[in-house]
Amino acid sequence: MKFTWFNLMPWPYLPDDFRKTNRSVWVDIDQRLFDPARSHEVYNTYMDLLEYAGTLGFDGIGVNEHHQNGYGIMPSPNLIAAGLARRTSDAAIVVLGNSIALYNPPVRVAEEFAMLDCISGGRLVAGFPVGTSMDTNYCYGQIPSLTREKYQEAHDLIIKAWTTRDPFAFNGRYNKLRHVNIWPRPIQQPHPPIHIPGGGSVETYDFCIDNTYSYSYLSFSGYIRAQALMNGYWKRVEERGAPDKSPYRAGFAQTICVAETDEEAERLYSEHVSYFYNRCLHVYPGFADAPGYRTIKTIQTGALSQYAPPVGGYTQLTWKDLVDGGHVIAGSPETVRQRIEEMIKGLHVGNIFCLMHVGNMPADKCMYSTRLFAEKVMPKLRDIFPEYAEDDRFWCKPLAKRVTAGSLPAAPARAPIPAE
């Protein structure tokens, strides 16, 4: 199993009446709610928490890209990842990922991911999302029905840039480049492992299966509701004639809160869970799904945007609803272990993206939950898929010998003697 500690980086100071006074947490959120001076502490605390998780034995620490979004103050995950690459030594740096259709030219992603891979000593796991409609269409202005074509071209360009050792010309529809010749290039060969976040598009299933990429379902609605979608994916893996059904072909994001007891979990975390599900997911439905963003095939399979709120909205969901419904896995280490095992086996997923910082959770509670998970839950879940223990196709392969950041020699008192 691969456990990645993930931080969406929500803005923790949305007001109590946020839903009443704002139509959306995303795209046209009131910019005045962001306080740059306060964000100084928020950013640094969030990065500290990611680094903390890196010391506790998580396989990876994860970041992602959102724009104009109250629950994600991370338009550039690569900036955060660069900081993490320096301040951590073992955990994979999981950037899940860069919305490659938005970079102009996408060679920029090939370069920045290469830099991250080099700085971290080969610890990069690279994610290529199409990006949500909110980010890609409404914030960044991409034409919905051309987004996938542009994404595909960006992908082809990045892979070619990573794997071609001589300068080449790239005559794409969206990118015309005479001299592609990236410098630097990644440590991992032929390129870092690729994870593709998806939301139920059949086309994305095939894309992952055909290229040996891991399919990540980044849902906030939990593992019970994810069952139908993941069944669809595994069915497709079979139909498409993939050589195996390795659980590492898939990843799943799950909100997780651990305490000593189930009661303590509710007492400690319910307000933060409520903050996330009530305020952070308050997306104006007009931004959820630009016409043309989803393919007809996908709409016909009934995969609607997860940002379209459930009938009646999330407000009516109590802690009990959220926990019973599986949106959130919370409780004592034993409760959490049982449910995560159920999730892992049920969905057949090897990569778990643990959403352990939730909403406006303060650092001390987050550390408490994280430590309990790392010490009392994670070790018991390591060997669920022994037959695939050797499958390293979907994870990073760091250099055996890595430098430690901040290891300059003592400042020289006189001119250094040149090495012979």
Place this chain on the structure above:
Amino acid sequence: MELRTVQTHHVPVRYLAGGSGPALVYLHGAGGVTADDPLLAELAKTHTVYAPLVPGYGDSEEAPEIRDMLDFTLHAWDVVAALSLKDPLLVGHSMGGMIAAEMAAIAPNDVSRLALIAPAGLWDDDHPIADLFATLPYEMPQLLFHDPEAGAAMLTAGRNVTDPGFLQAYLVTNARQLGMAGRILFPIPERGLQQRLYRIKARTVIVWGDSDRLIPPVYAHGFKKGIAGSELVSIPEAGHMVVMEKPVLVAEAVGRLG
């Protein structure tokens, strides 16, 4: 009006045809057009009307290779050629007006009469056009009609909007139609027409509803200024869907071109 098919280079194109008299080509807006459209019925009294559907609209085949403004414009010319029409009276509403204006700008000697009904295609920072693509179905009537209540009735036309089957069909239709429209209208319905308007030689009538809340009437002046000798007809008590709210007055205005 009768739904027919004509073959073009890219795809078979579905078009509504009817009426008698001089040929008139009507290019529909982003919402599409149906056989019971009241304006088509009015125009058909005096003209032979051809109303081709943009690929992906109605039951017509999609054309993935039509991506940008030039593709849309040349495809529309392909349709005119496929229908064996020469210098038809060219009429366009909203998105269709944008395409018609582009057609007249790119081939000024082939269009002698042009009617633009609340056309898209220009942008004024002081009067931003509402984001049609972020507008929910229930918000549409308010944006599109002078009388939202009557407009809502026209839009739903007796369909059961709470039926899940209807909802999925609606999403598919929207994805096909507005997905295609988005190629020239998203995120801002402007693709450089302003700098090409001067090329238009056609006698031009510009028609605008006084209470257009989608493309405010101030845009009429941009078109009037850009197209030499053009005439503006303002229609009171009509919104962006002036074609549905005041079809007789619109047909009269178009009729001035002969």
